[in-house]
Amino acid sequence: MKKTAPExxxxxxxxxxxxxxxxxxxxxxxxxxxxxxLERVLILSMQxxxxxxxxxxxxxxxxxxxxxxxxxxxxxxxxxxxRLQETLEKGLTGWVVRERKVALIENTAQDPRWMPRQYEDExxxxxKSALSAPILTRDRLxxxxxxxxxxxxxxxxxxxxxxxxxxxxxxIAVLNARLYAESLRHAEVMTxxxxxASGISASLNLEDVFMGILDQTNFALHVxxxxxxxxxxxxGTQELKAAQGSLDTLPxxxxxPIYRRINQHVVEKDEGLILPDVSQEARFVSSADSDKVLIxxxxxxxxxxxxxxxxxxLQAINPKDxxxxxxxxxxxxxIANLAGTAIRHAQLFEQLQAAHQRYQDLFEDxxxxxxxxxxxxEIVEANRKAALASDYSKDNIRSFRIDQIxxxxxxxxxxxxxxxxxxxxxxxxxxxxxxxGHEVPIxxxxxxxxxxxxxxxxxxxxxxxxxxxxxxxxxDLTSMIYHDLRSPLANVVSSLDLLETMLPSEDTAMKSxxxxxxxxxxRIERMTESLLDLSIxxxxxxxxxxLDVRVYDLIYEAVEAIESTINNKxxxxxxxxxxxxxxxxxxxxxxxxxxxxxxxxxSKYSPPGSNIEVGAKxxxxxxxxxxxxxxxxxxxxxxxxxxxxxTRLKTENGPKGLGLxxxxxxxxxxxxxxxxxxxxxxxxGSKFSFTLPIAKDEDK
Numbered sequence: 001m002k003k004t005a006p007e008x009x010x011x012x013x014x015x016x017x018x019x020x021x022x023x024x025x026x027x028x029x030x031x032x033x034x035x036x037x038l039e040r041v042l043i044l045s046m047q048x049x050x051x052x053x054x055x056x057x058x059x060x061x062x063x064x065x066x067x068x069x070x071x072x073x074x075x076x077x078x079x080x081x082x083r084l085q086e087t088l089e090k091g092l093t094g095w096v097v098r099e100r101k102v103a104l105i106e107n108t109a110q111d112p113r114w115m116p117r118q119y120e121d122e123x124x125x126x127x128k129s130a131l132s133a134p135i136l137t138r139d140r141l142x143x144x145x146x147x148x149x150x151x152x153x154x155x156x157x158x159x160x161x162x163x164x165x166x167x168x169x170x171x172i173a174v175l176n177a178r179l180y181a182e183s184l185r186h187a188e189v190m191t192x193x194x195x196x197a198s199g200i201s202a203s204l205n206l207e208d209v210f211m212g213i214l215d216q217t218n219f220a221l222h223v224x225x226x227x228x229x230x231x232x233x234x235x236g237t238q239e240l241k242a243a244q245g246s247l248d249t250l251p252x253x254x255x256x257p258i259y260r261r262i263n264q265h266v267v268e269k270d271e272g273l274i275l276p277d278v279s280q281e282a283r284f285v286s287s288a289d290s291d292k293v294l295i296x297x298x299x300x301x302x303x304x305x306x307x308x309x310x311x312x313x314l315q316a317i318n319p320k321d322x323x324x325x326x327x328x329x330x331x332x333x334x335i336a337n338l339a340g341t342a343i344r345h346a347q348l349f350e351q352l353q354a355a356h357q358r359y360q361d362l363f364e365d366x367x368x369x370x371x372x373x374x375x376x377x378e379i380v381e382a383n384r385k386a387a388l389a390s391d392y393s394k395d396n397i398r399s400f401r402i403d404q405i406x407x408x409x410x411x412x413x414x415x416x417x418x419x420x421x422x423x424x425x426x427x428x429x430x431x432x433x434x435x436x437g438h439e440v441p442i443x444x445x446x447x448x449x450x451x452x453x454x455x456x457x458x459x460x461x462x463x464x465x466x467x468x469x470x471x472x473x474x475x476d477l478t479s480m481i482y483h484d485l486r487s488p489l490a491n492v493v494s495s496l497d498l499l500e501t502m503l504p505s506e507d508t509a510m511k512s513x514x515x516x517x518x519x520x521x522x523r524i525e526r527m528t529e530s531l532l533d534l535s536i537x538x539x540x541x542x543x544x545x546x547l548d549v550r551v552y553d554l555i556y557e558a559v560e561a562i563e564s565t566i567n568n569k570x571x572x573x574x575x576x577x578x579x580x581x582x583x584x585x586x587x588x589x590x591x592x593x594x595x596x597x598x599x600x601x602x603s604k605y606s607p608p609g610s611n612i613e614v615g616a617k618x619x620x621x622x623x624x625x626x627x628x629x630x631x632x633x634x635x636x637x638x639x640x641x642x643x644x645x646x647t648r649l650k651t652e653n654g655p656k657g658l659g660l661x662x663x664x665x666x667x668x669x670x671x672x673x674x675x676x677x678x679x680x681x682x683x684x685g686s687k688f689s690f691t692l693p694i695a696k697d698e699d700k
Contacts, residue, residue: 011185020177037177038069038074042109046071046147047167049159053148057093061142066178071151072617091115096132100141102160105130107152129154133163137171142178145170163617165660206346210242213339217316218244220331221300225319227255229263230343231312234475238263238313250510258284262301263313270310272302272329300324304332314339332333343380368434369461372451375417377401377408389463391435402459406430406442413446420448420457432461493521519564529593541672543590548583548695551616551623559594560604560616570609576615585695590668597661598688605631605686612638621694622674628687642678665690 037055048053057068065088069078084334088094092113092637097104108114109127129152135143145167148409149155171497210228217226225245229238240255255263261284266273275281275297297318304312314336318321319328370385382397390397390405409428415417421425425447432440445460489524495517503510559566566573584591602612606629613628634642645663669676669690680686 030268031060032156035067035069037173038067041170042069042071042145045145045163049147050154050282051147052150054133055093055146056143056174056640057087057146057173058143060178061140063088063141066428075363076177077222087115092130092132094378096134096144100134100136101119102133102164103131104155104160106155107147110175113133124151125151131155131159131163133160133167135171135174137175140175141169142175153683167382184334185374192653203343204346205342205350206350207242209242209339209346213335213342213697214242214244216539217332217335220335221316221324221328221494223316224297224298224320225316227259227315227317228304229255229313229315229338231267231310233311238338241312245521257286259299261286261317262299266301266303266313267333268308270303272333274324274326274329275299275301276323289636291399298324300328300332302329302336304336304340304343306344311340311343326431334536340375371397371402371405371459371461372449373402373457373459375457377403377457379405379419386461389432389434396435402457404433406432406444406461407443417457420446423448429464432463441465443467493525496521516564522561529589543587545587547588548585549588549591550583551625552594553578553582553616554584554588554595555584555616555625557592558599561592562599565600565603566612569603569606571603571606572611574611574613576613577616580615580616581616581623582694584692586672586692591672591692594665594668594690595625595627597665601661601688602627602629602631605629607631618694620692623694624689626684626687626692630685633682633684634678635654635682636680639678640681643676 021074027586040058042054054073055068055070057065060066070182087096092103095113105111105114106129107127108130129136129149132146134141135145149505211516213228214226227240228242232239238260276300278297289381300316302309304314316332341495354546365382366383366385369389370383371379371386379400379402382394384411387394387397407430412426412428425445427445430442431445432442434440441464443462443464447458449456508695606612610630616623616625642664643666645660666676673693674691676690678688
């Protein structure tokens with residue numbers, strides 16, 4: 001009879017264990033909600049072993065706690081991420097995770113692995129027994145089950161075997177429930193981000209974008225305050241751009257120092273941050289921080305990116321429901337990433353709008369008439385000045401083609417304006433046809449432009465009426481000078497020639513004065529002849545008599561004509577003329593004046609005592625001449641302009657004149673079939689070169 005009791009007891013214990021496993025199996029097979037599953041398994045386990053407290057902590061693949069169930073007596077306690085992390089780092093659960101073994105503690109007061117529970121009062125910290133086991137599935141750790149009994153030494157190896165059986169049963173179910181919960185959370189995150197994306201990108205107005213970002217953050221996280229700061233890229237300082245929520249906590253529209261320090265940390269580390277309680281963060285709290293309400297708040301902060309660069313931060317303060325989790329940070333980070341693109345697009349749109357407005361202002365307020373056409377020449381836009389200049393209204397002018405407003409230079413712009421596709425600005429003179437029938441002389445500048453991503457042509461019609469009047473006045477004055485000087489100058493030359501024959505040969509002083517007078521009159525003669533030739537060449541009349549002339553004669557005669565000027569400035573002429581040069585077919589007097597003009601300019605702009613080089617060489621069927629000085633040089637921007645009539649370089653204390661010499665040189669050389677150019681840099685002097693075709697006999 002005595003042997004029967006233990007057998008009955010053992011059978012009862014086995015039956016209880018099987019019943020427990022059966023109930024747990026049913027719970028495991030009937031639940032996918034992770035929290036509900038954990039609570040039911042834990043309560044059944046505690047009831048069957050007589051435990052007073054128990055917990056199940058679920059871990060992700062990185063051994064980070066993601067959920068838990070904690071039961072103390074009849075109460076179920078909410079966990080905190082911070083407390084779970086401490087338990088894993090210092091407590092019994094952490095030891096089980098690291099060792100992956102069952103831990104049996106007979107007396108918690110004597111085992112350093114035991115951490116007092118946060119829900120136990122200090123007076124209740126009496127010795128207990130504890131049992132903790134890893135929840136494994138295929139060597140994959142998914143959690144830890146811990147049971148506590150009020151009596152030291154209560155748990156036995158039978159309990160260990162029972163706990164191991166429970167954890168073996170629970171492993172796959174807990175993993176599946178965890179994955180299911182994760183999938184639900186990810187779905188919630190993606191849903192929140194999808195809603196946020198549509199809400200944030202609904203507008204291109206920057207203020208609306210800011211408000212959309214704050215609205216979506218508040219909608220997704222339910223917080224007391226959301227702030228958005230951007231970094232000034234020049235100064236590197238934070239600028240509070242928008243806030244939503246308890247605005248009374250923000251003094252004078254700025255962030256308190258502690259929140260600026262948190263933002264700065266996030267910017268420097270380029271990573272999001274969860275702070276359950278800012279008051280416990282010594283790295284951010286300063287003795288100068290006085291607002292205790294703000295300091296004790298929970299903060300979530302994420303960097304805002306654009307183009308791989310942190311441009312600001314998005315900060316959420318004090319969640320209204322629960323606490324900030326990793327999912328919260330994931331949502332905020334996603335919204336921040338969406339925000340970066342939306343903010344940058346809105347900023348670019350504002351800049352584009354501002355640039356467009358500036359262009360419109362410049363377009364409308366321009367002092368010159370401006371017309372915009374398509375590539376068919378149809379006018380699509382005109383500014384106020386164009387309407388005033390043409391006497392048409394802006395609506396009427398848009399009904400015309402550009403060639404109805406003025407005569408287009410087809411030779412220059414090409415058929416269908418093809419020459420304008422090269423991107424250059426072309427210029428020519430024409431006349432504006434006004435509604436009143438008047439013809440207004442204009443200088444036309446035309447080029448391709450892009451307006452609203454469409455290629456157009458811009459025509460600037462500059463009124464040159466006054467310039468034409470001035471040119472006419474100059475031409476009349478030039479003609480008057482030539483004609484009025486010619487007769488008296490001839491008389492002066494004749495008189496000087498007569499005086500030269502009458503002077504005694506021994507009167508050297510008078511002879512010297514007469515030489516000066518003769519050279520001066522010769523110079524005036526050259527100028528008047530150049531004025532006449534300039535008029536002839538501009539009119540397009542052919543050159544008079546051409547002769548085959550030796551290159552040496554042209555150069556030496558020109559040097560002889562300015563020899564006195566060269567000597568007066570103590571300058572030296574250096575010749576660099578190739579031997580056996582062929583003759584050139586030219587109007588000798590006209591080309592001699594060209595060389596003389598270049599030599600005179602070289603002497604004028606070169607310092608006393610300097611050298612002037614004159615040279616010539618053959619280039620295939622042409623002869624190249626050049627004159628090189630050591631003056632102050634000519635800017636590259638003036639290389640073409642100086643060959644225009646009445647154009648002179650603006651230099652301090654420089655030689656004065658009408659600016660006709662180089663214009664004459666260009667027309668004379670071009671009329672002979674050659675070309676003329678200048679090579680010069682400031683401070684290095686100038687080299688004027690021109691080419692002339694060799695004589696036909698020489699060519700043969």
